[in-house]
Amino acid sequence: MNAPSNLPANRVYNYAYLDEQTKRMIRRSILKAIAIPGYQVPFGSREMPVPYGWGTGGIQVTASIIGPDDVYKCIDQGADDTTNAVSIRRFFARVADVATTEQTEEATIIQTRHRIPEAPLQEGQIMVYQVPQPEPLRGLEPRETETRAMHAYEEYGLQYLSLYESVAAYGRIAGGAGYPVLVDERYLMSPSPIPKFDNPKLHQSEALHLFGAGREKRIYAVPPHTDVRSLDFEDYPFEIQSWDEVCALCNCDSSYKDEVILDDDGNRMFVCSDSAYCGERRKQGHSGPLAGHALDQLDQPEDAE
C-alpha cells in the first residue's frame, strides 16, 4: 500500500512506534511473565493509536519484541484478511519495516485474536495473543482485590464451582471459547477467547506464547514445553469441538470451522477458520465439495503490488 514508511530517514515515530524506555519496561514484564508461567504481570500499558479492546495489548507486546529481521503474521478469527488483522499488519509493516507473511511456518511472530493456527508451531516462534479479559475468574468474582488473593493462595474452587453448575445444568461442561487452563499446575489462566479446540496446542508447545491485555494492563505467558491443562472433572473429561462436515473448500476433516451462510434459505457451508492453512491445502490439490466457490478466490493471498 501507499502508507508512508517508518524507515530511519523519514521516521515520525520511534521504531515499532513505542519509545525505547517503554519497550524495556514491557520486556521486563514479559520476562517476569515467562519466569512465572500463567501469572498475570501488571504493566504500565500505554495509550495506543487503536482503541482498547482492539488489540492494544498484543500490539504493545509485538512492538516490544519485534526487530527488522522478523517475519510477522497477524490473524483474527484464524484469517489473515479480516479487517482488524489487516489494519494491525499494516501498522507494523509501516512502523517496524518488517516483512509480513500469511504462512504460519514462515512467521517468527504470529499475532492473533481468537485462534491458534492449525499448522504445528515450531521452536523459535512466538505467538502474541490479544486478550480482552486476562482474569479467568472475573466472570465469577468482579473484584480485582479478591481475584488477586485467589491466585496468590491458589484458591480455585470457585472456578470448579462454575464447572459443577454447568454439568448440573447441561449434563456437560459448557464454555466453547476462553476455556480456563491451569498452567504448570500452579496458575489458573485464561487462554484468551480461543476456542477450546485450540487449548491442547498450548500444552508442551514448541513455541513461546505471550498474552497482552492493554486495557486491563496485564501480560502473561506460557513458555515452551510447559504443562497446560484444561480444567475438567475426573468423570467429565475435557473435550474439544468437532464437526460432522468437512471443509467445503479443502475437504479437511480435522480443522476448526467457520460457518458461512450462503443465502436466506438456511443453506450454509463450513470452511476452515484458518485461511492460510486452507489455502495451502488447496494449493496441494485438496478439494472440497464446494471447491470453486466464490469464497475460494477471496481467500487467496492478495497479489503484492
Place this chain on the structure above:
Amino acid sequence: MSMITPIERDEQLLVVEGLDKSFGPIGACRDVSFELRRGEILGIVGESGSGKTTLLRCISGQLEPTGGQVLFNSRRHGMHDIFALSEQDRRRIAREEWGYVHQNPRDGLRMRVSGGANVAEPLMMNGRRHYGEMREQSLNWFERVELDLGRIDNKPRTFSGGMQQRLQIARNLIHNPSLVFMDEPTGGLDVSVQARLLDLMRVLVREMGLAAIIVTHDIGVARLLADRLLVMKSGFVVEQGLTDQVLDDPQHGYTQLLVSSVLQI
C-alpha cells in the same frame, strides 16, 4: 434438660489467651481467655454489644486481635497461633478444618449458584475433582439436613429462610471440619422453625463429634446445645463454666440477670 456427654478425647483444640480487640478507643474484647477441647460445644452468651460476635470473628481469623493469642491445633501446623501464620496458611485452615455459619444465610451462601453447588463447594475448595462423587455427597447432605432432594439444582433464593439455614449448615459440615463457628444460627427464624433446626444441629454435631462455638443471645439455645458457657459483658468474660452449673447457679450478677430474664418469659 442438659446434654452434657462425657468428653472422650480431652485433647485441646483451641486455646485463646488474653485476647484484646479494640476499635479506636473502644475495647470490644478485653483479656478474653478460654480453652476448647475436641468435640466440645462452647456457647458464648451476652446481650448485643457485649463483644461476642467480635470475639467470634477474631478466633475464626477474620479480624486480627489487638493483643493476645489464638492457638488452634491444626492438622498441618499443630498447636499454633493462627495470626502468626501466613494469610495463606490461615485461609487453608479455615477451608480445610473450619465451618462458619452466619446468622443471615445470605452472608454464608452463594446466591447465584444452585443449592447443590453451594453444598459441594467446600469439597472443590479442598481439591475434589469427581463430579459424580460430589453430587452424591451433596444429595446425601440434602437428606441429612432434611431438604427436598428434588430441589438440589434450584437457587438458594427459592428456598425459605429455614431451608437456607439448613443449606448453610450442610455446606459447613460436608468437608468434615473439626470446628464450626456459629453466629446466632437460629436468629432470624420463626420459633417453630428454630426448634426443629436446633434439634437437627444437636444431632449432627454429636454424630460427627465436632467442636463448635456458638454465639447466641438466647439462653435457651445455649442450654440445648452447649457443654460449656462463656458469659460476656462489655467485652469481658464475666463467668464461664459447665452450662448447667452456670445456668442453674449463676455467680455473677449479670449472669443472674440474664438467666432470670429468660425464666420470666
Place this chain on the structure above:
Amino acid sequence: MAYVSVKGGERAISNAHAWLDEARRGDTNVPELGVAQIREQLSLAVDRVMMEGSCYDPDLAALAIKQARGDVTEAIFLLRAYRTTLSRFGASEPINTTKMSVARRVSAAFKDIPGGQILGPTFDYTHRLIDFGLSDDKTVPAAPLGDTPVAEHIPAIASVFAHEALLEPAPTDADDGAEPYDLTRQPMAFPAGRDQRLQALARGDEGFLLSLAYASQRGWGNTHPLCGEIRMGEVAVEFTPEELGFPIEVGEITVTECQMISNFEGSAESPPQFTRGYGLTFGHNERKAMSMAIVDRALRHAEVGEAGVHAVQDEEFVLYHSDNVEASGFVQHLKLPHYVDFQAELQFVRRLKKEWEEARANSDTSEFAEAAE
C-alpha cells in the same frame, strides 16, 4: 454474496477511510472550519478534550475535535494517543490556586466571603432560550469592566473555617519526594491513594462522574454535599529543572477548582466537623469539577468511618469504569468479528436443543404409551 464481505481486505479499509474524510468535510460549498475557530468559539469542548485527554494544548485539542467531527470522546482518544508519544521532562510543582487570577469565584456556603463572589462568564442565570440572533454574524460588545480590580490573592474557603476547626484539615500527603502516582505509566492498584484517585477522576468521563454524583445526591451514596467554593481562572505552572534547582514559570493554564463540603457526625477519633471533596479540571468546566468533588468525597467513606454500600463509594467500581477511552474501546470492540467464539456457542446450543427435543419426544411417546395401556 453480501454475506461473505466480512472477508474484507486492505482496499475496503482504505475506501472506508476515504469516505470518512469526505463525510467529515461535509458540503464543500460551506467554508471549512478553522482550528482557531474551534479553539476560540467551541472553547468548552476544547477544555473537556484537554482534561480527559490529559494534555493541556488548546490548538491540538481543537484539531482533534475537527478530526473527530465533533465527537468529543473520539477527540479525547486522539489526544491521548498523541500524548503517550511525547517525551517527559518531569513533574511540575503543584499549582497554587490561592494565587489564581480569578475570573469566577462563588461560594454557596456563605453570603459573602473574603475576596467576594465573582460571577464571571457563566451560563448560570441565563434563560435557556435559543438566541436566533447568533445564526447571523454580529459583533459582540466588550463586557463592562468592574470599578475595582479583583484582589490578587483570594483566600480559599478553608481559611473561613480556620478559626473554628470546623472543616477537616486538607489531607497532606507526606512529601517524601516520590513522584505522584501516574496512571498513564502505572496500572491501577488497590487500595488507591489520594493521588491515584484524583488523577483517575480528573481523567474520568464527565458524564459518568456526573451520574454518580447525581445518584449520591439522591441517596445512593449519602454525601450531603454543599458547594464550599468554585473558582476558575489562570494559574502559573512552575517547573524545577534539575540543573537549576529552583522553580521557573513555564506558562499559565486555566483551571476550575471545586471544594465540596459535606457534613460528618464525628467518630471516636474525629470530632464532628465538615469534610471535603476535591475537584479540579483544566479550562472552565464546573459540571465536571463539582461531580469530581462529590465522587472524591464519596470514595473517602472509609477514611471518615462511614459504611460504603453504594456504587459511588466503591473505588474498584468507580476508578475501573470512569475512563471513557477504555470503556468506549471495549464496548465497541464487539463490532469486531467474533465468529470463532460464536461458532463454539452455536455448536453448544444446537447440541442442547437436539437433546431437549429428543428428551421431549421420548417423554411424549412414553405418556402416549401409558395412556394407551
